[in-house]
Amino acid sequence: MTKNTTPPQDVQEMVAQADTGARSPKGMPGTILWFIPLLWSLFQLWYASPLPFIFNIFVLNDTEARAIHLTFAIFLAFTAYPALSSSPRDRIPAIDWVLAAVGAFSAAYIYIFYTQLAGRSGAPTTADIVIAVCGMVLLLEATRRALGPPLMVVAAVFLLYTFAGPHMPDVIAHKGASINKAMSHLWLTTEGVFGVALGVSTSFVFLFVLFGAMLDRAGAGAYFIKVAFSLLGHMRGGPAKAAVVASGLSGLVSGSSIANVVTTGTFTIPLMKRVGFPGTKAGAVEVAASTNGQLTPPIMGAAAFLMVEYVGISYVEVIKAALLPALISYVALLYIVHLEACKAGMEGLPRRHKPTLLYSLLSFTGTILGLCIISALVYYGVGWTKDVFGAAASPIVAVALLICYVGLLKISANYQDGVEIDGELTEVPDPGPTIKSGLHFLLPIVVLVWCLTVERFSPGLSAFWATVFMMFILITQRPIMAKFQGQKELSSSTKEGFVDLAESLVSGARNMIGIGVATAAAGTVVGVVTLTGIGLVMTDFVEFISGGNIFLILLFTAIISLILGMGLPTTANYIVVSTLMAPVIVTLGAQNGLIIPLIAVHLFVFYFGILADDTPPVGLAAFAAAAIAKSDPIRTGIQGFTYDIRTAILPFMFIFNTQLLMMGIDSWWHLLLTIISATTAMLLFSAATQGWWLTKNKWWETLLLLVLTFTFFRPGFWWDKVYPAKEYFPGTEIVEVVDTLNVGESLELMVEGENLEGNFVAKTVRLPFDDRASDADARISSMGLMLTETDSKMIVDMVEFGSPAEASGIDFDWEIKTIVLAADRPMKEWVFVPSFLIVGLMLWNQRRRVSKQALNV
Numbered sequence: 001m002t003k004n005t006t007p008p009q010d011v012q013e014m015v016a017q018a019d020t021g022a023r024s025p026k027g028m029p030g031t032i033l034w035f036i037p038l039l040w041s042l043f044q045l046w047y048a049s050p051l052p053f054i055f056n057i058f059v060l061n062d063t064e065a066r067a068i069h070l071t072f073a074i075f076l077a078f079t080a081y082p083a084l085s086s087s088p089r090d091r092i093p094a095i096d097w098v099l100a101a102v103g104a105f106s107a108a109y110i111y112i113f114y115t116q117l118a119g120r121s122g123a124p125t126t127a128d129i130v131i132a133v134c135g136m137v138l139l140l141e142a143t144r145r146a147l148g149p150p151l152m153v154v155a156a157v158f159l160l161y162t163f164a165g166p167h168m169p170d171v172i173a174h175k176g177a178s179i180n181k182a183m184s185h186l187w188l189t190t191e192g193v194f195g196v197a198l199g200v201s202t203s204f205v206f207l208f209v210l211f212g213a214m215l216d217r218a219g220a221g222a223y224f225i226k227v228a229f230s231l232l233g234h235m236r237g238g239p240a241k242a243a244v245v246a247s248g249l250s251g252l253v254s255g256s257s258i259a260n261v262v263t264t265g266t267f268t269i270p271l272m273k274r275v276g277f278p279g280t281k282a283g284a285v286e287v288a289a290s291t292n293g294q295l296t297p298p299i300m301g302a303a304a305f306l307m308v309e310y311v312g313i314s315y316v317e318v319i320k321a322a323l324l325p326a327l328i329s330y331v332a333l334l335y336i337v338h339l340e341a342c343k344a345g346m347e348g349l350p351r352r353h354k355p356t357l358l359y360s361l362l363s364f365t366g367t368i369l370g371l372c373i374i375s376a377l378v379y380y381g382v383g384w385t386k387d388v389f390g391a392a393a394s395p396i397v398a399v400a401l402l403i404c405y406v407g408l409l410k411i412s413a414n415y416q417d418g419v420e421i422d423g424e425l426t427e428v429p430d431p432g433p434t435i436k437s438g439l440h441f442l443l444p445i446v447v448l449v450w451c452l453t454v455e456r457f458s459p460g461l462s463a464f465w466a467t468v469f470m471m472f473i474l475i476t477q478r479p480i481m482a483k484f485q486g487q488k489e490l491s492s493s494t495k496e497g498f499v500d501l502a503e504s505l506v507s508g509a510r511n512m513i514g515i516g517v518a519t520a521a522a523g524t525v526v527g528v529v530t531l532t533g534i535g536l537v538m539t540d541f542v543e544f545i546s547g548g549n550i551f552l553i554l555l556f557t558a559i560i561s562l563i564l565g566m567g568l569p570t571t572a573n574y575i576v577v578s579t580l581m582a583p584v585i586v587t588l589g590a591q592n593g594l595i596i597p598l599i600a601v602h603l604f605v606f607y608f609g610i611l612a613d614d615t616p617p618v619g620l621a622a623f624a625a626a627a628i629a630k631s632d633p634i635r636t637g638i639q640g641f642t643y644d645i646r647t648a649i650l651p652f653m654f655i656f657n658t659q660l661l662m663m664g665i666d667s668w669w670h671l672l673l674t675i676i677s678a679t680t681a682m683l684l685f686s687a688a689t690q691g692w693w694l695t696k697n698k699w700w701e702t703l704l705l706l707v708l709t710f711t712f713f714r715p716g717f718w719w720d721k722v723y724p725a726k727e728y729f730p731g732t733e734i735v736e737v738v739d740t741l742n743v744g745e746s747l748e749l750m751v752e753g754e755n756l757e758g759n760f761v762a763k764t765v766r767l768p769f770d771d772r773a774s775d776a777d778a779r780i781s782s783m784g785l786m787l788t789e790t791d792s793k794m795i796v797d798m799v800e801f802g803s804p805a806e807a808s809g810i811d812f813d814w815e816i817k818t819i820v821l822a823a824d825r826p827m828k829e830w831v832f833v834p835s836f837l838i839v840g841l842m843l844w845n846q847r848r849r850v851s852k853q854a855l856n857v
Helices: 009-020 027-048 051-055 062-080 094-112 114-119 126-147 149-167 179-187 196-218 220-232 238-251 257-274 279-293 300-311 315-344 357-413 431-436 439-453 459-484 491-532 534-546 550-565 570-591 598-614 620-629 633-643 645-656 668-690 699-713 715-722 731-740 776-782 828-856
Strands: 726-730 746-754 760-768 785-790 793-799 815-822
Touching (some): 027 459, 062 196, 094 126, 149 491, 220 431, 238 257, 257 279, 279 633, 300 459, 300 570, 315 439, 357 439, 439 459, 459 491, 550 598, 550 645, 620 633, 715 828, 726 731
Antiparallel strands (some): 726 815, 746 760, 746 815, 793 815
């Protein structure tokens, strides 16, 4: 089994302070601090399950569930997290018990007095406001304890802005709000603290964090590390490549960059240093890999589920959009590690048994074919059972899953005496036995992904069923494996299984304390934005400093998102940056003729918010990695950010080329071409930034690699110079143009007019029409437009309420200036032909130089 290598004491304290709470008191307080998180996990499982509706007991609406969720989070924030670094860790002071009780009551107030509050909505009593003020103050303090000052300061500044609006400079001034109005809005409605963010934390995030805690307790985290080392440890810079893969796998279910760094970095950083990586670079590789784990589907640090709510598209669409950028980013990090190893002349760790080339090929091919066959059997096999057995299909599939689980446990039982993986590892474990030692850990992930993507269950229900199966594994894997290994006494194994289950329920809940208070505190920011209209101020500010240049708009938005994201956990990070900055890009892009899909905008700000995790001076993940690597944290953070430049260019590329988000792809070969070109672009960019490909680059080679990177990411930029991408028609020809559109197409219009504030607005919009509309007039009407032609101008006479036209911001008396159609031209991917030829020539030239260098040696 994997050796339990303990992180340095300061790193353990950092993780405890960041994720689970640094207190571990004894006696009755310790029991309470164990029992309350257990109750929280059981409550969340009950709320997510179908049981309340089956038995009609303790059925809660969303607002009541959010209140109970925050009650647990605030209570545990005050009891598990000390107030100051000098506060006691082995006991809970009386003042913290009082604060925990008052904070919990304030959070539970909406649940306890739900009916009364609903009856006096908009007319709060003095008691309501007092409770709201107490709750807000204690929420800020709980946030400071659990997450440090950054998010607390951000929320406090926004609260100050709410009351000080009339006294602000003119550019950001507003009329202000009374304490009654502000507290009622932020605490007693679902517009602020108890809004969408806390709802997602309650419905989805908790279960996914709990699922990850159970996987880790069962041994899946150690298994992923072993597999990564067995597959990659023998390559140049092998431990660093293994760190990238292991951190990626951990990041799939982790909601914390810092926990990801410590989980895998404890093993990988010492090994990276052993094969030649300096401490700074070893820590930086781990940081870059761990932060990228937050960008990787299916969880994305829980931001995937927030995007579902904020963007208004299905979970599958979010995953589809985020998948390719995350994968090519990881491929590029692996390549950067390889280039670093080549530059330093590093070697990998020796293999225990060196396989022949034929064996390696057969093993690789067999593994890929096996996975494809199993995937096809599962997908089509289960589909077939549904058609044949109807409602009985689910029990049949459950029985098949259990048989598969027992079979995989029997295989795993024969390979439990694997190599110990720690900083003293001297050889690479054999891949075959290592992979076979924990194949059953993949089953809960299969259940999760199946429920999400095939059954199309809600994320909460999918996580519930995956967690139930994970609970079954925790209880049964030890006794069943002991039975297969011939052990007679099974009672101790069974007892250990139940202990594992209870401890994972507790640790999962403690991991959620920070996320729970973070989503509530970030909800304060959202509430202030809706109350004061500061979102429009941010738009005006960015427009002013960018001068309307779309690239500068994106650059300033990226910088602001980076600053806002410093020190914030993933979930709160996304809430803050998407609330403030996403509308800026959408609005200013439309005003400058660029219609950007909303998911692209949200991924853009999310990427830069996450990059703050390794950006000095607040990069907590970099501090954790530096503590393990015994390196300078600022230098480690800077080096990690240089590795993450490859991630930073991706958002700029997919804003202009949405094919990178798998949008607008109409065939399998088109998808394949997109994947190949994007991967090539990222590898070339890595070679350019490292100054090394097959050998050290010359300055002109680096410059040419950057141009090729841009070409593969944005082929349309060059193609537009030869073949214009758009055709333009006067607005008066709208009837004729609409009549030529195919069903499913949308109409792009350039419109202008005065908004409700009396400001002149010019922007580009895209309107869909009803597929059933048969003629041009019906199609225009289905968009929500009533038009009148006056003095050779097409004027909007009326906009239908709730229509696409109204949603796009068009108002009556606006003029439709221009109709924009995609031009009929050769596909832009023809640019790849000369680009690949240039890549080939550069490759040949560098190979020639390498050969010359070898001869000279």
